[in-house]
Amino acid sequence: MWDFTSRQRGPLAPIGAITAPGQRARSAFVTHYGPVPAFRPERWKFRVFGATAFGAAHDLTLEQLHGLPTAQLTADLHCVTKRTWPDNNWGGVLVSTVLDLVPPAADVTHMMVWAEYGYSANLRLSDVTDGRAILATHHHGEPLSLEHGFPLRLVTPHLYGYKGPKWVRGIEYMVGDRRGFWEERGYHNRGEVRHEQRYSYQEAPDEGPPL
């Protein structure tokens, strides 16, 4: 499993210590823009679209998603506003599993993860492969609560929380990069925690499309 360098346990870093730069541990929090969307099972589907290898979009029902191989990932959740929610165990389906099931075209470099109400986050393909990103259905073994993203949310612990949409409804494969919701509004296009990539003014010219 990926080595989450923002989380270190050992003689010098007792359990509970937050070693991500600039972050402070807090108890569980809920934060998002806008209201919590209602879950409408009869209308819910997960769509993989954009530059797929076979040129067609692919829809999955929640049952089909639940039938995919599962994985778990334990990590801190770092909000870019400097609060950290420590030690979360997420269960669900790795993004790699979806990439295997619906392969992207050879020239795909990024994905946009889309959620209810048009919330979105753009991610490099290399930031969501090799077990670094999970489409979570469970938290500490229980189904997600509505406020934490039921029925599906993305978690990418090495990136700030805004890179992990709650209430995810689809993935768009992209040839080249485009900014998501917060990435268009002043937050860093990549958002890597250990480098404190918080704001778009910190971006190097090759780290994001022009604003």
Ligand SMILES: Nc1nc2c(c(=O)[nH]1)N[C@H]1C(S)=C(S)[C@@H](COP(=O)(O)O)O[C@H]1N2
């Ligand atoms: N759909 C949606 N997902 C979202 C957000 C949002 O505004 N809308 N905010 C993100 C941010 S900034 C953070 S820090 C985390 C917070 O997750 P939590 O509420 O489960 O603690 O959700 C992320 N996912």
Ligand SMILES: [Mo]
């Ligand atoms: Mo956040």
